[in-house]
Amino acid sequence: MSDEVWLISRARACMKPTKSDPYAAKAWMITARSLFPNNFSIQFEAYSLEKAGKNVKEAAKLLEEMFVLFPNEPQLWEEIQEILEILQTEMSANSHKNFLTEIFAAVSTPTQCQMLLSVAQKISNTLEQCRLLLLAMRKFPNLVFEHGLKLLDTLQQAELEAKMKYPVNCYRKLFVCDVLPLVLQKVKKPELPAAQIYRWLQMSVEFYIMFVTQSPSFNTSSSNSPELLSPTKLSNRVSIPGLFDKECQVSDPWGSLLKLIILLGQLMDWDVPPDLFSEPREIQYKNIYSMYNRARQSRSPEQTRQVLYTTVVLFLECLYTYVSSVDPQSFLGPSASHTPLVLMEKFENESADEEPQAKKAKVQTESSPTIEGAESISNASRIINSFTTAFKCYELMHSTADLQTEFMKLCEIWHMETWTWMGHFQTDMLIYQGAFADAIAHLQNFSSTIKENMQLRSNLQMACCFYCLQKYSKACELVLNVIKDLPYTHDRPPASNLAETSGAKGRQLWLTKCTESEILPYCIQLLLAALKSKAFSAKGDDTSLGHMIVLLQYDWPKSEALFFEVLKKIKQQNSLVYNMFFNYVINVDILEEIAFLKTLEGGKVNLDILPTSTKVIAQQRTVTRGVNKVVKEDFKLTMVKQMGRSDEPVEKLIRTFLTNERISILKALA
Structure with missing residues (x-):
């Protein structure tokens, strides 16, 4: 046994549980270090003892x-590497790991830098x-000048060599979120070709957009606080293979991209x-x-690219x-409990003399419509402004051949055709433009991939588009399907403000929640x-009026104003044949107005609205004298009886009617 080994063994013997004398062990190691200052084993043993x-x-x-x-010395490098690995991970409950970080912090700054x-x-x-x-580079910012650009090249090359198919990978994350901002803040004017910088820009945008739009890969069942359920918060916790949990988090993805x-x-x-x-x-x-x-004005390619990237x-x-x-x-995955929103044409109850809403929608597509949000949407203004700004940006990127060409190149680089979530915007954009036939085609093309929670939205928008194309039967068929699938809550929903005119001229769109009450x-x-x-058309019939x-x-x-227009129409034709009237009409005001039509003051309108037609009654009587009197009595009795139904729930009655x-409704609209 050599002297060095013997001294180490003596020090270790002092640290055995049976003896446990750290001071004696330390004394032995001081002696050993004095005698053999160039022996690594003794120096490392002294370090281990401390x-x-x-x-x-x-x-x-x-x-x-x-x-x-x-x-x-390999043993020394293993020790240093362990310390540095701990530095990169999150704070641990392990006291040994935390102690190692304290040791590194106590090392002089130049040595820390050299170790790294x-x-x-x-x-x-x-x-x-x-x-x-x-x-x-984070601990010693001056290193950025020497190593920053090299590290960007290394990460870029590593991603290529690893043949990463998805932009959200470990190399791209470090490149975009960690290294590039450091380099840009320190290296003000690197000697780099413009193509290289544009490549950085493309990589950054692609990473962030894919990062925020992919569903989270962690379990949210343990916490459902509003903060955690916001899209931005959830997207911060995407799991990226090869990185620690701490490294996967981006505190503010959009803010980081915009700063970049x-x-x-x-x-x-x-x-x-700077504050754009x-x-x-x-x-x-x-x-x-x-x-x-x-x-x-300048026709500069550089300025065109500047417009392109900021607009994109x-x-x-x-x-x-x-x-x-x-x-x-x-983006939130199936755990999201928020209700989807739907953008549709808004319908006003214009008078019969005005041009029908569907025709208005058809001829007013040149000017941009206004969008109104339902009162139930707390941040409607922000959502609407985001949509209209996105639409303007999209139009701007297609306003010149140069911009459109460059934008299409970016679409190819980013594989934008795989961004299925853009489908909702494309549909809404077509409706906003008044391109209803294109909107229908777009909805039908994606019908097989529409998620269950968005099926209602799709049917509503398709119905709206068919209506605006004056294909009323198809529109109402879809609407009837929607109503059939809506849950019945047994409570009358709050009155919608749809019919309230805002005073705005031209087309109006309606952004609302996909809930029964809306x-x-x-x-x-x-x-x-x-x-x-x-x-109210030339081909109008009594069935449509009755419905x-x-x-x-x-x-x-x-709806009283529109009802009086219906009454006016009935008076003009001096008759109404609608034998299902007493099956579904229970509103006292309406019943009184209809009853008044039969009086002398009301115009003695010929009303054939009893469940059994007046003509049938006349045919059933062998003696026609007194038939009119019998019909009048039947009408009075039925009307009085009908008044007793006025307390029935209206929504249930309307649903039963629909x-x-x-078949009758769709036939009337055919």
Whole structure:
């Protein structure tokens, strides 16, 4: 046994449980280090002894000395590597791991830096090497000048060599979220070709958009707080293979991307306001449009790209905000409990003399419609502004051949055709443009992939489009299907403000929740609008008028004005044949007005509305004298009896009517 080994064994013997004398062990090691200062085993044993005794300063001092004196010892590198690995992970409950980080913190700053760089050079694993260099640059910002650009190249090359098929991978995350911002903040004017910087830009946008739009891969059942259920919060916790949980998190994905765009823009001398993306939507688009006008005047390719990228990023951010509100499950996964939203044509109860709503929608597609949000949507204004801004950006990117070509190139690079969540925006954009036939085709193309929670939305929009194309029968068939699938709550839903005119001229769209209280009034209004178009046309018939009277009970007395138009029509033709009248009409006001029509003051209108037709009664009587008197008595008795039904729930009655008379309704609209 050598002297060195003997001294180490004596020190260890003092630390055995039977003796446990750390002071004696330390004395032996002081002696050993004095006698053999160049022996690594003795120095490492002394370090281990101080580490076991939780002596941070002494352990750090010994570690630093060994790093200088014994730079090639494998055991030392294993120790340093373990410490550096712990530094990259989250704070642990393990006291040993936390103690190792304290030792590293006590090492002098220059040695810390050298340790990080030296270990990074020795590691063969590219990802681990990049991690350590990133850690070094964060702790020692001056290293960014020397290693920043090299690290970006390394990560970019590593992603290519690994043949990563998905942008959200470990290399891209470190590149986009961690290294690139550091480099851009420190290296103001790197000597790089513009193509390289644009490539960084493309990689960054692609990463962030895929990061925020993929469903979370962690279990949310343990916590359902509103904060955790927001789209942005959930997207921060996407799991990325190869990275620690802490590394996978991005505190503010959109904020990080927007800051990155500004930094890259400054690098390329873009004429972009630093606060562009923090302004209200209207100001954001106004600034971009000003840039667009300057680019057109200068005809500079660089300015065109500047407009392209700022517009694309604003478009995608607005698009994400809108789609995450319209279909929360797109990004939050099945755990999302938020109700989908639907954008549809808004119907006003215009008078019979006015041009029908469907024709208005057809001829007014040149001017942009206004969008109104339901009162039940708390952030309706923000959602609507996001949609309209996204639409303007989309139009801007297709306004010139150059912009459109460049945008299509980006679409190919990012494989935008695989972004299924964009389908909702495309449908709504077509409706917004008044391209109803295209909207129907788009909805039908994606009908097989529509999720169950969005089926109601799809049917409503298709019905709305068919109505605007004056295909009333098909529109109402879809509406009747929607109503059939709506749950009956046994309570009268709150009166919809759909019929209230805002005073705005031109087309109006309606953004509302896919709930019974919002959808049922809209469906009934669409049915009324379709029946009205038929009833007041040259081909109008009494069945359409009768069906209207039944439906007008739903939103009484708001629908009173339209009812009086129906009465006016009945008076003009001096008759009404509708034998299912007493099956479904129970509103006292309506019953009184209809009864008044038979009086002398009311015009003595010929009403054939008893369950058994007046003509049939006349045919059944062998003696016709007194038939009219009998009919009058039957009418009075039936009317009195009907008054007693006035307390019946209207919604249930309307639903029964729509179910039982489905064929009659569709036939009337054919």
